[in-house]
Amino acid sequence: MNNPKSEIRNPKLLWLVRHGESTANVARRKAELENSETIDFIGREMDIPLSEIGVEQSVAAGQWFGAQDEKPTLIFASPYLRTFETARFIAENAKLSGVEIIHDERIREREFGIFDRLTWRGSVEKYPDECRKREETGKFYYRPPGGESWCDVALRVRNFWRDLYLNHSDERILIVTHEVVVRVFRYVVERMTETEILAIDKASDVQNGAVTSYHLDAETSKLLLKLDNFVP
Secondary structure, X not given: OOXXXXXXXXXXXXXXXXXXXXXXXXXXXXXXXXXOOEOXXXXXXXXXXXXXXXXXXXXXXXXXXXXXXXXXXEEEEOOOHHHHHHHHHHHHHXXXXXXXXXXXXXXXXXXXXXXXXXXXXXXXXXXXXXXXXXXXXXOOOOXXXXXXXXXXXXXXXXXXXXHHHHHOOOOEEEEEEOHHHHHHHHHHHOOOOHHHHXXXXXXXXXXXXXEEEEEEOOOOOOEEEEEEEEOO
16 A cells, blocks of 8 residues: 555646846845945835836746746745736736636745845844844844744745645646745755755846746656746
């Protein structure tokens, strides 16, 4: 008799897409260029929309998905506005009529706590002790007061991932999310170490609108990386 615990089933195809450029991404770059301490944008973090360029990036991603032989059969998106807008533009331009977009708070942006809306300079000026602690602990395990570490994000990603392989093993799944969540998915899916994922993160940023994808290997039943940080 087969042991049910050993029957871990992966989705057939998995795509991870970082949302298109947001107005807060634009505000952050402006603040850093001006050497400001704070990032100036209005409203809640979860209500930040796409910029005009972000819309273009999302449309381009949708057109790319529309040209693929195999397309998503199910879409999960962070409940934040910029990720939902990205998912909607992808679905419309890929002509994924009837494909459901499901919001899931477990794939939301990492919470920055006291560092929210601060540039690197602002963080150092306002919270020097916490910045020293961050340097000593490392970004994977450091948790800012009121916020999350990468490890905290990994815990919710693991919970979400378990639901995928238990309930959606026959699907081709698109996940529209945020930069750190994309990184942490790689850490979880590929069973990396802290050192391995931080080396990847140090090498390059996850670009807005970029695609990371996995395909199911028929012989091993494992998900293998196909695309990494690919911008359509």
